[in-house]
Amino acid sequence: MPEKVYIGPYRPQLVEPERFELLVEGDRIIDAKMELGYMHRGIEKLFTTRTYMQNLALAERICGICSGVHTLCYAQTVERLMGVDVPERARYLRCIYMELERLHSHYLWFGILAHSLHEHEIFAKIMGEREIIQDLFEYLTGNRINYAINTIGGVRRDITPEKAEKIRKVLKTLRSLSDYIMSLLDDNGVLTKKTKGVGVLPRDKAIEVGAVGPVLRASGVTSDVRKDDPYAAYDKLNFEVIVEKDGDLRAKSLVRARETYESMKIIEQALDNLPSGDIAAKPGEPKVGEEIGRTEAPRGELIYYIKSNGTNIPERVKVRTPSYANNFAILAMLRGEYLKNARAVIESIDPCFACTDRVVVVDARTGVRRIMNLK
Amino acid sequence: MDKISVYRFLSAGCNACDVEVLECLAPRYGLASLGVEVVEEPEKANVLILTGAGTVKGREALLEVYEKINPPKIVIAVGNCSITKNIFDKGYPIIGPLNKLIPVNYYIPGCPPRPQAIIKAVADILGVKIEEREEWWQTPEGFRGRHEIDREKCIGCGACAQICTADAIEVIDGPEKRIIKVNYVHCTFCAFCQDECPTKALKLTGAYHLLTNDLQKARVENEVNLLTCAICGGTFFPEKQIDWALKRIVEEKAPIYRDFSSEILDAVKICTNCRRSVESIKKAKRLLTKLSEKARATVLRK
Numbered sequence: 239m240p241e242k243v244y245i246g247p248y249r250p251q252l253v254e255p256e257r258f259e260l261l262v263e264g265d266r267i268i269d270a271k272m273e274l275g276y277m278h279r280g281i282e283k284l285f286t287t288r289t290y291m292q293n294l295a296l297a298e299r300i301c302g303i304c305s306g307v308h309t310l311c312y313a314q315t316v317e318r319l320m321g322v323d324v325p326e327r328a329r330y331l332r333c334i335y336m337e338l339e340r341l342h343s344h345y346l347w348f349g350i351l352a353h354s355l356h357e358h359e360i361f362a363k364i365m366g367e368r369e370i371i372q373d374l375f376e377y378l379t380g381n382r383i384n385y386a387i388n389t390i391g392g393v394r395r396d397i398t399p400e401k402a403e404k405i406r407k408v409l410k411t412l413r414s415l416s417d418y419i420m421s422l423l424d425d426n427g428v429l430t431k432k433t434k435g436v437g438v439l440p441r442d443k444a445i446e447v448g449a450v451g452p453v454l455r456a457s458g459v460t461s462d463v464r465k466d467d468p469y470a471a472y473d474k475l476n477f478e479v480i481v482e483k484d485g486d487l488r489a490k491s492l493v494r495a496r497e498t499y500e501s502m503k504i505i506e507q508a509l510d511n512l513p514s515g516d517i518a519a520k521p522g523e524p525k526v527g528e529e530i531g532r533t534e535a536p537r538g539e540l541i542y543y544i545k546s547n548g549t550n551i552p553e554r555v556k557v558r559t560p561s562y563a564n565n566f567a568i569l570a571m572l573r574g575e576y577l578k579n580a581r582a583v584i585e586s587i588d589p590c591f592a593c594t595d596r597v598v599v600v601d602a603r604t605g606v607r608r609i610m611n612l613k
Numbered sequence: 614m615d616k617i618s619v620y621r622f623l624s625a626g627c628n629a630c631d632v633e634v635l636e637c638l639a640p641r642y643g644l645a646s647l648g649v650e651v652v653e654e655p656e657k658a659n660v661l662i663l664t665g666a667g668t669v670k671g672r673e674a675l676l677e678v679y680e681k682i683n684p685p686k687i688v689i690a691v692g693n694c695s696i697t698k699n700i701f702d703k704g705y706p707i708i709g710p711l712n713k714l715i716p717v718n719y720y721i722p723g724c725p726p727r728p729q730a731i732i733k734a735v736a737d738i739l740g741v742k743i744e745e746r747e748e749w750w751q752t753p754e755g756f757r758g759r760h761e762i763d764r765e766k767c768i769g770c771g772a773c774a775q776i777c778t779a780d781a782i783e784v785i786d787g788p789e790k791r792i793i794k795v796n797y798v799h800c801t802f803c804a805f806c807q808d809e810c811p812t813k814a815l816k817l818t819g820a821y822h823l824l825t826n827d828l829q830k831a832r833v834e835n836e837v838n839l840l841t842c843a844i845c846g847g848t849f850f851p852e853k854q855i856d857w858a859l860k861r862i863v864e865e866k867a868p869i870y871r872d873f874s875s876e877i878l879d880a881v882k883i884c885t886n887c888r889r890s891v892e893s894i895k896k897a898k899r900l901l902t903k904l905s906e907k908a909r910a911t912v913l914r915k
């Protein structure tokens with residue numbers, strides 16, 4: 239007799255309150271459904287009530303983890319509407335800030351993964367060491383998370399030689415953190431044992447459900463907006479798009495772990511070759527019309543669509559976030575998976591932070607709720 | 614209270630505040646060393662930490678969670694979303710501020726507040742002393758914390774309120790004074806106001822320990838005198854702003870008009886209503902003629 243299992247929205251807690259309903263037979267999941275909307279704030283409507291400038295702060299607050307790339311994607315789209323030519327130095331600076339963000343986001347993901355696999359020591363180590371990026375952001379931009387660094391036409395704060403030195407120092411420490419994570423993922427690594435063969439998303443399925451970012455690349459598809467449709471200064475910087483073939487949780491981990499090295503490579507190159515000049519151009523008047531912009535957020539392709547009627551307030555702003563695209567991948571991965579792996583699978587795409595060890599199981603026959611350990 | 618068990622309730626913010634609450638568990642910040650644990654069921658908690666602005670969809674769950682928290686049932690709102698709805702204020706699914714739904718005892722402002730601010734606030738609430746010795750308690754230069762307005766420099770122009778990304782700044786005109794009021798619990802700490810201020814009067818400072826239980830006090834204000842119209846005696850415009858604008862004209866933009874400063878000042882010290890009178894228009898025309906003669910003479914001499 240199949241049972242229904244609910245995960246979220248508030249019990250157990252995921253960082254984003256979402257609700258998953260799993261139909262379970264024995265220890266296998268036979269079907270999965272998802273209900274979103276607990277975080278719905280009406281942002282797209284709010285975008286149309288304030289000026290292009292003011293909307294920067296709103297775009298930043300769509301997600302508090304990849305806040306920077308949202309402002310970048312938004313600003314780049316507006317820059318197209320306004321015909322603003324962003325100075326070369328600003329383009330390089332944008333790459334530096336965005337790769338730092340990718341680093342902190344990827345490490346956070348590893349922290350969460352370790353947590354969901356009950357590797358509490360690994361969790362504590364990664365979360366503790368990751369703090370230095372947050373400190374660095376605070377030093378560079380004035381805030382640990384909502385950096386408010388991008389503006390229409392460029393960036394708001396420069397990187398002086400002194401600051402560049404500090405960034406290099408931080409990268410040195412991070413390199414050893416990445417080495418540590420890689421060692422957990424080698425053939426006998428602690429994480430390898432718990433992630434190999436879990437939550438497999440085959441290549442065609444990944445394409446079919448429209449997965450993006452590291453989830454897609456872990457299923458063997460070479461796709462990265464930074465290469466496919468370069469923005470900022472990515473066309474001038476040398477880096478590799480990391481791809482893994484297996485499509486399981488280990489492949490997703492490897493993609494992210496290897497990407498941290500690429501991010502460091504990008505930052506170092508950008509620091510070495512930082513052109514001189516202004517850090518921002520003056521914004522202009524928006525033309526009447528529409529524009530679309532995309533960037534590679536830490537979780538994958540992020541898209542902004544903006545329609546302008548020529549006033550200083552946009553007529554329509556549409557945002558397609560990578561997590562939204564990947565939610566459909568979760569459902570595909572959950573079907574047929576062991577119940578004990580459900581949490582790790584959900585967290586393989588999304589920052590679900592403090593998921594507990596338990597889920598509520600509803601007996602499909604009697605409707606009686608019981609608490610079950612998800613171990 | 615011997616043991617503090619915290620349950621987190623997140624309802625529609627950007628998540629950053631919740632991430633920072635969890636960050637407090639990191640050994641560096643040592644929430645645990647204050648005897649605080651984070652629990653996953655409201656039944657096991659005696660403290661409720663709220664983040665996010667509150668939505669229609671999460672309302673029932675919040676009320677249910679609040680019921681289950683054990684005494685002394687201390688409720689702490691972390692971050693400006695949970696305090697005032699912040700930038701999501703006019704969002705259609707947003708039903709906060711959360712203190713309308715359940716009683717809130719303490720507020721920790723920020724967007725997000727640093728973990729240091731949260732730790733210190735929790736220690737203060739518990740009456741525990743902590744030493745801020747380590748370097749990371751300091752804020753770096755350029756940190757975007759609570760605002761400060763330099764009373765000497767502020768001219769009351771309201772440019773900060775115009776640009777503000779979260780409707781945090783109010784311009785209130787009274788009979789004699791204009792008040793510029795920064796409501797920093799309804800603020801994203803984006804510092805656009807600082808960039809926009811023409812006199813560099815407004816600054817975001819390193820002040821970040823902003824714990825309060827009285828939201829009325831969470832303000833930074835400045836007052837400027839309004840000018841009295843030379844004709845009707847009504848007030849209409851900040852005095853300092855006119856001085857500032859005039860100074861800019863005669864000293865920076867067009868020094869050739871310096872000899873006429875007092876006449877220009879007389880002309881602008883008339884409220885918009887009185888400026889429309891026949892007498893005022895005639896006077897203004899005479900002044901303009903003089904100014905353009907002066908300009909022509911200067912050009913010719915060159």
Ligand code: SF4
Binds near residue numbers: 665
């Ligand atoms: S207060 Fe600011 S940082 Fe906190 S949840 Fe709201 S928008 Fe995010």
Ligand code: SF4
Binds near residue numbers: 766809811815
């Ligand atoms: S002078 Fe600066 S602080 Fe004062 S009202 Fe104008 S913009 Fe605001």
Ligand code: SF4
Binds near residue numbers: 777782800805807
């Ligand atoms: S920092 Fe200034 S501009 Fe930004 S939200 Fe706060 S008051 Fe408004």
